Each structure stands twice: as C-alpha cells, then as structure tokens.
Amino acid sequence: MKALMSLGALVGVLGLLLLGGMIFDVVPSNTVRLIEGYMPMQMLFEVGCYVLGFAGLSYMLNAMGMALPRFWQGIGFWVFLMMYLKFRVYPPIPFSVRAMYGTVGLVTVFMWVSANEEDWKKFKQPILNVLDAQTGMNRLLRYMYLVLLPILIGGFSFNAMMPKSEEPIELRTVHPAPPASTKVHGKTYTLQTSQSPYRVNPEGKYDQEYSNANIVEQGMGRLMKPNANPWDEKNQGYLKYVREGGEIFFQNCHFCHGDNLNGRGLHAFAFNPIPANFTDPGTIAQLQETFIFWRVAKGGIGLPNEGFPWASVMPPWEQHLTVDEIWKVILFEYWHTGYYPRTWD
Amino acid sequence: MGRVIGKRLFSIMALCAMVGLLLLPIVVAMPSLAIGEEATADGAKKEGDKVEKGRDVYYKTEGVVVGAPAPKTTDGPKDYPRYNFESRVLLWFANQQHLYYGSFVLAVPIFCMIIEFMGVVTKDKALAKRYDQLAYDFIKISLTAYSLTAVLGGILIFTFLTLYPAFFSYLSSVFRPVMHIYALMFVAESGTLYIYYYGWDKMKEGFLKWIHLSMSVILNIIGTLLMFLANSWIGFMMSPAGVDEQGRYLGNIWHVIHTALWNPLNLHRILGNMAFGGGVVAAYAAYKFLAAKTDEDRAHYDWMGYIAMALGVAFLIPLPFAGYWLMREVYAYRQQMGITLMGGLLAWLFIIQATMIGILFLSTNYYLWQAMGRMRGAEKYQRYIKYLVFLLACGYMVFITPHTMVMTPAELKAMGGQQHPVLGNYGVMSAKNGGINVIITTTVLSFVWYMRGNKVSTVSWAKFGNIFMGVFFACAYINIIGLAIYGYYIPANVRVGLSVPQVTTTLSCLFFMFALNSMMMKGAKQMGPIEWGKISARSQYALIMLATAFTWMMGLMGYIRSSVRLFWHVNEIMRDNSPWAYTHTVGFAANMISANVLFFWISILFVFWLGSLTAKKAPVEAKVAVPGSVPQPAGSH
Known part of the structure; x- marks a missing residue:
C-alpha cells in the first residue's frame, strides 16, 4: 500500500511540475501531446491520474507528519482544475465552459470536504480562526479581507457592468430543424x-x-x-x-x-x-x-x-x-x- | 362480535363503492359512444353517397368525417381575447401551478400505498406503526393540496375559455367524451380519497386494514387513469392522430387518445410525479427537522425525510431512461421536432436540464454520505468518498458540456471553429449517455454503502461477495465508458441502440447489487443503531435542494415540451395566430420558471402550515401513537 501511495505521490509531484512548467513556459506546452482522436478520453484520464497522484501525495505528507490542512487541499485542488483547463487544453476553452466546469469543481470540492463532520470541521477551522482573530496574524488577515473583499466584489461588478467594445455573444442554432x-x-x-x-x-x-x-x-x-x-x-x-x-x-x-x-x-x-x-x-x-x-x-x-x-x-x-x-x-x-x-x- | 361484522360489512361496501366509482365513468361514457356511432351510421345511411371520408394524419386509416375542421384563427378579440398582458404567460402560470399540485396529489397516494403496505407486511409492530403513521401524515398533507389542485384546475379551464376560446372549443369538440369521462373520474377520485382518508382509524387492523389497503390501490388506479386522460390532450397537441389534415375528427376516439407520444408521456409523467412527490415530502420533512425543538421530533422527521428521499430517488433513477424513450419516439414521429429539441432552437434548455439532473443526483449522493454519519461503522467508507466525488464530477462535466458553446467572436477565432476538438466530443449523445450512466451507477454505489454502513456481514462467503461486488461495479464502469467511446465509431441508428446495454448495465448494478447486498447483510453484525435525528443540517439542505431542483426541472421540461410545437396549437393542424406565437428567450423562460417555482413553494408552505394546524388538534390518543419517539434500529432501510 505504501509503495503504491509513494508511486501516486511521485505521479502527483511530476504532474504538478509539468503543469507548472507549461504555465510558466519553462516546459514546451506540447511536451505531452493531446493525441488527435483520443483527446476527450486523454483529458479525463490525465485528470484521473492527477487525482490519484494527489491522494498519494497527501498520504505521504501525512505519513511524514507534514499533512496539508484540508482547507488548502480543497482550495488547491480547485485552483489546479482551473489551471489545467486554462493552460493544458488546447485550443483554448471558451470562458463560458470554463465557468461551468469551475462551478461544478467548486461544488464537488465542497461535497468532498464536507462529506463527514470531521472533514468539515477541519475545512472550516482556518476560516473560523480568521473570523475569531485570536492571534495577531489572524487579526491582520481579517482586516485584509475586510478591505480586499469589497474591492474585489466591486471590481467584478465594475467589470461586468462596464460597456464592452467587443462583439456580443450570439447563441447560434447550428443545426436548425429542417422542413418536412x-x-x-x-x-x-x-x-x-x-x-x-x-x-x-x-x-x-x-x-x-x-x-x-x-x-x-x-x-x-x-x-x-x-x-x-x-x-x-x-x-x-x-x-x-x-x-x-x-x-x-x-x-x-x-x-x-x-x-x-x-x-x-x-x-x-x-x-x-x-x-x-x-x-x-x-x-x-x-x-x-x-x-x-x-x-x-x-x-x-x-x-x-x-x-x-x-x-x-x-x-x-x-x-x-x-x-x-x-x-x-x-x-x-x-x-x-x-x-x-x-x-x- | 356484531360490531366487528358490521365494520367488515361497511368496509366491503365502501370498497365496492370505490370500484363502482371507478367503473362509473366508463359505464356512463359507453352509451354516449354507442349513440355517437349509431348516429354516425344513421347519418351515413341517410346521406347515402354524400358521406365524406378523411384520412387519419397519423394512422393513415380512412374514416367518416364527423367533426368540424380546426378553426383558422386570426389575431383579434374573437379568437384571442386578452387583457393588456401576454395571454400565454397567464396560461403558462395557471397550467404550471395546476401541474405541480396535480403531480403532488397523484404521487403522494402512491407513496401512501407503498408505505401502508410496508407497514402491513412488517413483522416488527413498532415499525409497522411508524409506517402507518407516516402514510397517514402523507395523505393528510395531500388532502389540502387536493382542494387546491381542483381550484387551480378550474382557474386553468377559465383561462383557456376566456383567453383561447377558439382553440379550447376545438380541443373539447375532439375530446368531448374523454373530457366527460375525465370529469367523472375526478368525482370518483375525490370520493375515493375522502373514504380512504376518513376511514383510516376505523380500518386500522386485521382484515379491515387489508380492505383499506385495497382502497389505496383503487385510488391510485383512478388517479393514474385521470393523468393518462389529461396526457392524451397534450399528446394530441404534439402529435395529433384520429383527425384528417384539416383537423376533422374521424370518429375513432381511441386514435385521438393513443397518439404517437401518449405512452412515453404517460410513463415519463408517472415516474416524474413520483420523484417530484418524494422531493416535496422530503423537503417538508427537512423543514420540520430544521425547525424541530426536541430530539423525538428530529428523529421522526429525519426518518421521514429519508423514506421520502429514497422513494423519490427510486423513481428518479429510471426517469432519464424514460425521457430517452420519449425523445426517441419524438424523433421517430417528426425528425424536425427532435432536432428543434435536442440540436436546434431548444438545445440550450436541454443543457440547463442536464445541469438540473446532475444537481438531483449530486444532492442525493451528498445526502447519503451525510446520512452515513449517523451510523457507527460507516467511517470505513468515508475515505473513499473522494473517488466517488471524482466519478460524479467527471460524469457531470461531460453531461453538461454543450456541443455548440457560448463564446465571444474572439474566442471563436481562437478556437478555430464552432466545435471544440476536445470538449466538442462531450457534446454529443454518445458521451452524454456515458456521463449520466456513470452518475447513476455511482449513486447506486453510494446507496449500497449506506445500506451496509453500520453492518458487518457474517455470511461465510462475505469476502467472496465483497470481491464480486467490487469487480461487478468496476466492470459496469468499464462497460458504460467503453460503449460511450464505441458510440463514436458506429452509425447513428446503431449508436441509439447502444443506450440499451448501458442502461441494462446500470440497472443490473441497481438490482443485482441491492439483492446481493441484502443477502450478505442478512443476520449481519450491527456496529450500532442508526441514530435517527443525529444527522447534519447540511443533509437537510441537500433535501431542500433536491426538491427545488425537481420543481425547477419540471417547470423547465414542461416549457420545452410545450414550446416544441413552435407556432402550432395542434402540431401541423391548427396554427397559433396570436401575437405570442414565438419562442421566448432562454432568459425570459428561466425567469418565468423561477417565478412559478417560487409561487409553488410559497403556496405549499401555506398547505404545510394548514396541515400543522390539524396536527395540533389531533386527539391525545393519536398523539400517543405517533412513533419515532425512540431512535429506531437499522432495519428500516
């Protein structure tokens, strides 16, 4: 079991390094090619390998007494998914579809981290710590959120409401129903x-x-x-x-x-x-x-x-x-x- | 002794009265049909050679023309009288609310029947009492809703008569005998329901209980027939039959009822109603659980929510397959209609529908995982939940991927075409069948884990059984995904057929694995009881989510089914010439559906509140009988 998990951890680390390399242009983006004709299954297979790799990595870190908090595991996986969709899949996926996948990702991450009481408590703890602000660091973070969150939401709203010069989106019916x-x-x-x-x-x-x-x-x-x-x-x-x-x-x-x-x-x-x-x-x-x-x-x-x-x-x-x-x-x-x-x- | 005999006699008489009520519409309708036929025959004799014959648009048989042609309407106060508002929206609202309540009151008695039956056959007396009380609680809720359904039905008819008189006049001329039978069936349904409800306490034991149970069977037969008749009208509007191309009735009422889409609609609606009814009752239980102040109440409503959810999901699982059959029949009936639905104008609504279906299954899985938290011993499964989450997420993402994506022109250029070379493959039916079957199979797996959560099998072949189960599920996933990939290599007509082995695989998991699990868990060692009431609040929100998603999806699918006629009142027979014969935008439709959902939930809260008023007035004896006061053993799932 340990050997299997070590292998998984290795896959996870290599995968993350590869993806990071592609994002920052250290590794050519076609290092692992998406093969014509097999791309849809390849994509799912790759994400599956990442999941197993992360499971192995988590197991190993745990065994070494360096367990990653559940909160960061959840956030980290979601960020990984978004990065993967943005930088791995070519040609670029339209924003609307990435938004759909991102929402599904967020929901499923929530389902994972709150599937049982123990995990849910672990996940909530850092958030509660910041809200309780018992330490200086947490107090600082709380003030930062207090300032940053409204700015962030305001920025999104401004961006959404700002008139755009690009052509509008059209919902086109590519295959309309034919006449009799x-x-x-x-x-x-x-x-x-x-x-x-x-x-x-x-x-x-x-x-x-x-x-x-x-x-x-x-x-x-x-x-x-x-x-x-x-x-x-x-x-x-x-x-x-x-x-x-x-x-x-x-x-x-x-x-x-x-x-x-x-x-x-x-x-x-x-x-x-x-x-x-x-x-x-x-x-x-x-x-x-x-x-x-x-x-x-x-x-x-x-x-x-x-x-x-x-x-x-x-x-x-x-x-x-x-x-x-x-x-x-x-x-x-x-x-x-x-x-x-x-x-x- | 004499009193017992008297009660028996009374019960049998009541049952006979119900059967009589069931048969009454048929008996009353029969002479009218016969008279109609004689009249036609007489007319034919008198007119001699002048008898005009027409050709059935669907059955292609010849028949004597006995009806007037479908009116050619014009936009004006004669055919389309109106307020200073869009008549179609008013009709949409009235129709949708009637359908919501109608579905609810047809589904709940079926639940009652199942639960009452479970109560009768259960050997554990305490549990039997709990089931009986639960069934009674269900029927009590539906009683108030029943009155509201009738009121909404009246509003719907008046809306038709006042805003679409020409259309309704034509429809009622074609369905004249059916509408009368429908009205009589409604009387029969009401009579049966009241006897069933008010006779509950008087027939609670022994032979009388069986009589009471038989009454619920008759009640449900009447309710189902009622729905079939109403379905024949919408079936006729979508795929008319029994009339010639001018819309003239050709005298065969069975042809008018039995249109191309009638049977798939019937099946789809029965399953849909059941899933919806389960969702609403589960939401009711969740609401009561969250508001409960005592452990006893929490235990009772936790249990009630679980039973309602389990029944609703039992009917949700086959629902996509029934929908698939309906779509297949739509394509077979009119290719244009199928393309408008799945690939054309309304395709985006199907993406929304896929999203809602996914939410239903995700909520169900989430609830089950939460429910495992109230059993000792279920921890061993917790660590594997992340893999189930992964399977669900992959299936869901594939299932909701649109074939034609929403994108800006800049994104279109960057992508180099309308279809994405990777994700575009998820947008076609082959991948979607794979996606939904993976989701359903994973839900079955969650159920199996839930059912064995607090148990350890003691049968000698337990190890072999577990291995077999694991291999079975693994093979099922491989088969489903393999067939989804294979679907890209074969002609479309063969690909459509591939759904059969996929569905068979999923259903095999459901039936065989449930059966195997039950055998393995016979006499199993209990790690601890199910601690009813000790479930997270999140699980109850999942139930509320489940019910809301059901309601929203019903509204959406009703809209899609109705809109596919485009500018026809009756497809290819009677044109809609009102100013509203256009398809609404996706945004408007979504807002309208949301408004309908909101109204339904506000009004049903009122119904629940009324139900709680009667509960407060319940006699002391009945209160004592309310079970659930003690956390119950695991045997109840």
Whole structure:
C-alpha cells in the first residue's frame, strides 16, 4: 500500500511540475501531446491520474507528519482544475465552459470536504480562526479581507457592468430543424423518407449497409478498404459516384470546407463563423443525408427562422449544381470522413 | 362480535363503492359512444353517397368525417381575447401551478400505498406503526393540496375559455367524451380519497386494514387513469392522430387518445410525479427537522425525510431512461421536432436540464454520505468518498458540456471553429449517455454503502461477495465508458441502440447489487443503531435542494415540451395566430420558471402550515401513537 501511495505521490509531484512548467513556459506546452482522436478520453484520464497522484501525495505528507490542512487541499485542488483547463487544453476553452466546469469543481470540492463532520470541521477551522482573530496574524488577515473583499466584489461588478467594445455573444442554432419537405429544381423531396439515388449496391439498389462496409475504422479515423478505391478508373456504381462527388467537391466546395473537409479551406478564415467541419462527430455524422441535401441546395439564405442569426454565407447550390451533383457531393463527404448518414430505423 | 361484522360489512361496501366509482365513468361514457356511432351510421345511411371520408394524419386509416375542421384563427378579440398582458404567460402560470399540485396529489397516494403496505407486511409492530403513521401524515398533507389542485384546475379551464376560446372549443369538440369521462373520474377520485382518508382509524387492523389497503390501490388506479386522460390532450397537441389534415375528427376516439407520444408521456409523467412527490415530502420533512425543538421530533422527521428521499430517488433513477424513450419516439414521429429539441432552437434548455439532473443526483449522493454519519461503522467508507466525488464530477462535466458553446467572436477565432476538438466530443449523445450512466451507477454505489454502513456481514462467503461486488461495479464502469467511446465509431441508428446495454448495465448494478447486498447483510453484525435525528443540517439542505431542483426541472421540461410545437396549437393542424406565437428567450423562460417555482413553494408552505394546524388538534390518543419517539434500529432501510 505504501509503495503504491509513494508511486501516486511521485505521479502527483511530476504532474504538478509539468503543469507548472507549461504555465510558466519553462516546459514546451506540447511536451505531452493531446493525441488527435483520443483527446476527450486523454483529458479525463490525465485528470484521473492527477487525482490519484494527489491522494498519494497527501498520504505521504501525512505519513511524514507534514499533512496539508484540508482547507488548502480543497482550495488547491480547485485552483489546479482551473489551471489545467486554462493552460493544458488546447485550443483554448471558451470562458463560458470554463465557468461551468469551475462551478461544478467548486461544488464537488465542497461535497468532498464536507462529506463527514470531521472533514468539515477541519475545512472550516482556518476560516473560523480568521473570523475569531485570536492571534495577531489572524487579526491582520481579517482586516485584509475586510478591505480586499469589497474591492474585489466591486471590481467584478465594475467589470461586468462596464460597456464592452467587443462583439456580443450570439447563441447560434447550428443545426436548425429542417422542413418536412423541400423543393429543388421543381421536384419535392420529403426529408424523412427520401434517399440518395447513388448510395447503391452493385445491383443498383439503395443499400447503406453496402456503402458502410467500404469503410475500415482505425482509432477515431476511418480508412477505405484496399479494394474500395474510388480513384480507380475501373470502379463502377457507388465508388464511381464517390469519385464524381469528389471532383465536384474540389471544384466547388474545398475553397471553404478545406481539402480535408475540416472547415479550414483557403477562404475559411474570412468568415465568421468559419465553415462547417465535416470531420467533427457533431456535424454530418449526426444528420440524415437528406438534411445535408436540403442545406446544400438552399444554402445560408435558405435557413429557417430557427437558424437565427443566419450566420452562413454558403450559396444556395441549387443555382449552380444539378440535383444529381448535389447527391454525389454529399456521398463524397460521407465517404471521405468515414461517417455514416443518420438513419432512424 | 356484531360490531366487528358490521365494520367488515361497511368496509366491503365502501370498497365496492370505490370500484363502482371507478367503473362509473366508463359505464356512463359507453352509451354516449354507442349513440355517437349509431348516429354516425344513421347519418351515413341517410346521406347515402354524400358521406365524406378523411384520412387519419397519423394512422393513415380512412374514416367518416364527423367533426368540424380546426378553426383558422386570426389575431383579434374573437379568437384571442386578452387583457393588456401576454395571454400565454397567464396560461403558462395557471397550467404550471395546476401541474405541480396535480403531480403532488397523484404521487403522494402512491407513496401512501407503498408505505401502508410496508407497514402491513412488517413483522416488527413498532415499525409497522411508524409506517402507518407516516402514510397517514402523507395523505393528510395531500388532502389540502387536493382542494387546491381542483381550484387551480378550474382557474386553468377559465383561462383557456376566456383567453383561447377558439382553440379550447376545438380541443373539447375532439375530446368531448374523454373530457366527460375525465370529469367523472375526478368525482370518483375525490370520493375515493375522502373514504380512504376518513376511514383510516376505523380500518386500522386485521382484515379491515387489508380492505383499506385495497382502497389505496383503487385510488391510485383512478388517479393514474385521470393523468393518462389529461396526457392524451397534450399528446394530441404534439402529435395529433384520429383527425384528417384539416383537423376533422374521424370518429375513432381511441386514435385521438393513443397518439404517437401518449405512452412515453404517460410513463415519463408517472415516474416524474413520483420523484417530484418524494422531493416535496422530503423537503417538508427537512423543514420540520430544521425547525424541530426536541430530539423525538428530529428523529421522526429525519426518518421521514429519508423514506421520502429514497422513494423519490427510486423513481428518479429510471426517469432519464424514460425521457430517452420519449425523445426517441419524438424523433421517430417528426425528425424536425427532435432536432428543434435536442440540436436546434431548444438545445440550450436541454443543457440547463442536464445541469438540473446532475444537481438531483449530486444532492442525493451528498445526502447519503451525510446520512452515513449517523451510523457507527460507516467511517470505513468515508475515505473513499473522494473517488466517488471524482466519478460524479467527471460524469457531470461531460453531461453538461454543450456541443455548440457560448463564446465571444474572439474566442471563436481562437478556437478555430464552432466545435471544440476536445470538449466538442462531450457534446454529443454518445458521451452524454456515458456521463449520466456513470452518475447513476455511482449513486447506486453510494446507496449500497449506506445500506451496509453500520453492518458487518457474517455470511461465510462475505469476502467472496465483497470481491464480486467490487469487480461487478468496476466492470459496469468499464462497460458504460467503453460503449460511450464505441458510440463514436458506429452509425447513428446503431449508436441509439447502444443506450440499451448501458442502461441494462446500470440497472443490473441497481438490482443485482441491492439483492446481493441484502443477502450478505442478512443476520449481519450491527456496529450500532442508526441514530435517527443525529444527522447534519447540511443533509437537510441537500433535501431542500433536491426538491427545488425537481420543481425547477419540471417547470423547465414542461416549457420545452410545450414550446416544441413552435407556432402550432395542434402540431401541423391548427396554427397559433396570436401575437405570442414565438419562442421566448432562454432568459425570459428561466425567469418565468423561477417565478412559478417560487409561487409553488410559497403556496405549499401555506398547505404545510394548514396541515400543522390539524396536527395540533389531533386527539391525545393519536398523539400517543405517533412513533419515532425512540431512535429506531437499522432495519428500516
């Protein structure tokens, strides 16, 4: 047990040193990289390791008779969490989310330090000591708080009320609900039941299982099967349509959506917000193929009321592409990202 | 002897009267339905070929048109008479208050039934008396609330009639027989409740007690049916059926009731009501505990709070899964509706909802950890609580992470896109299912620790049992998290199905581990009794927090469910042409929900106060019977 706790303590110290180094730029921030595709779990895993490390550190300090007071343990852990979120995770997390996590952190730290009477007493003791002000130091601290706290609260209030010159926050609905049907080139498509005419098996019948089977998963990325190369001139059917869709994509779409379909095309950063990132699991992977068909055909100006503030400059592609071309380009987008269109069966 | 027989006879007659009341609405309604059908058939014969047929918008069956089309309303005093105020807000208020009280008075009798049953089957006579008194206390609270529910129901109907006459006229024309049955069921509910309440003392022992218990079953059947009927109206407004595309009734009342969302709504509301009722009673007990002046009172209200919390949480645990089923049915019914709810206009409200659900589970866990403080022997678990806190925090953070984050344009540029590459992954369903299941499984673990807190197992296989339990929980966490990760690799329709093994894992922990724990703790060595009343004040605030979060979340979910119709009174059938056919801002809705919650809590405090007045007038004999005067042994959990 002691060996295990010593190991934990070592992990805790190393972790803290690493984080401190990253914060003060002593250690390059990419020393321990967040690995593409594994980042969400990596983050939780890292925080878990820190928790075990701190438990070990606490145990060791206790054994050495240098126990850290529960009050500082609680405060310290919360500060660590905020530092981790601010300096470890890249790209930077928006303040609103850090505030949410910070509040959850604060609540859970409170739950931890007050889970039983003994711990709660230990936690409260330094606060009560300052309030009682029995020693000179505590008296000084009490006066300091008396002066500093109103200044701090006043400062926050002033900052919150002060008019800002930056653009206001907008709650944007990225995926507004689609209409029941849409009319493109004179034909009405019911979004819940329409199907891509090009997602077909060798017999020419609509078959999503067939198209899904052409994709091999590796990590969180997707690769095509060796015999499923759409750029092979000999391929017919589904893979041929994927190739044709790819040609249309690179002629029309990649300027904004990027050649990796990640929303970072040549012109992407001229727009605010930047174009949709199809490789994100929250975009086309969450939507029916017909939803994409509607969005591509109608573009930004075709967004419904719910799509306020209509922050999209995508042209209505029905004015430039045929219906077949739209279906094919969508086929390519799904093939390239390795995602499957959403179905409801 | 003769008196006993007379009492028995009276009890059986009372029970028969209740059954009669239950069947009365059906009997009364049947001829009217038959007459309606005959009339239609006669009409059809007379009109010959002129009979107009319509196609059911949902069932796609053909039927004879027997109703008028849904009115095409216009903004004006005829269809939308108004005060110099937003009519929708008035209706919202009336509706929400009626729902709060309705939920409470439907839930509490179910509690009474369970607790009374526990009292009847418990062999320990002192404990049986305590259960009986607790059930009586519950029903007493609900009696005053019942009158208020009826008053609020009246206010609601008058609000509809005076502010939305065209809409209400249409709804009542479609639901004509259902509304009559509803009214009669209400009469039956009232009659049954009063017989049940006032017959309590006269039927407190032996065979008569069983009769009394049977009455509570009938009372609850009537109450549940009442709720199902009311649910059919909102189900119809969201996912109409039994009418053609003009909204004309096609003569099949079952189609109108049994809409696409009726069953999921029924289940969700039953569980929600129970969890809410438990929360309110627990808050009542917490309030009384904090105000108590004697150890006896503190012991009694501590116990009452625990029982109410345990019952409420028992129904809270399956609630997210029922909600998941409801959402699944919403998506199956109309994709647009599902996207508006979960990914579109109302998605932010779901983040708030996730926050509230998290608060509920966190409060529950916190209460249980505090409750372990009143048992000797539970200290051995205290040092592990920090790991439970960590699991809860991780699950909670994942659960509340929004997919589309609120950010300034500068932050958006720094992030390089709408979705964060790390946290964006927490914003989709796969991660959220994992998050909530981790939270629920951890809550189950806290319950298991609580239940064995002051006991040491004496069975020969105790060591093996403990190892098995530890491995079971570890595997459950691995399975839940593993499936959440796997969800990113598979098509969406398969991913939706992954929730089933996740839920099964969580429920397996609940049932198997509770069962195993009970077996292990049979004849266990007691480290000391549960010292009822010796719990921290913080725990009672956790109960109040639990109840407030329930109330707030109910208000929020009601608002979401109603708003998803957007500008329709009846989805795709009857358009809302009032000036208020827009969706409120998140801030306005939150303020409105908070105002409703505040009003409900102030008014229920009044109800509690009225209840305390009757308690003060209770006869001496009844006072003596009030249990909880002595700290009770651990057998009660």
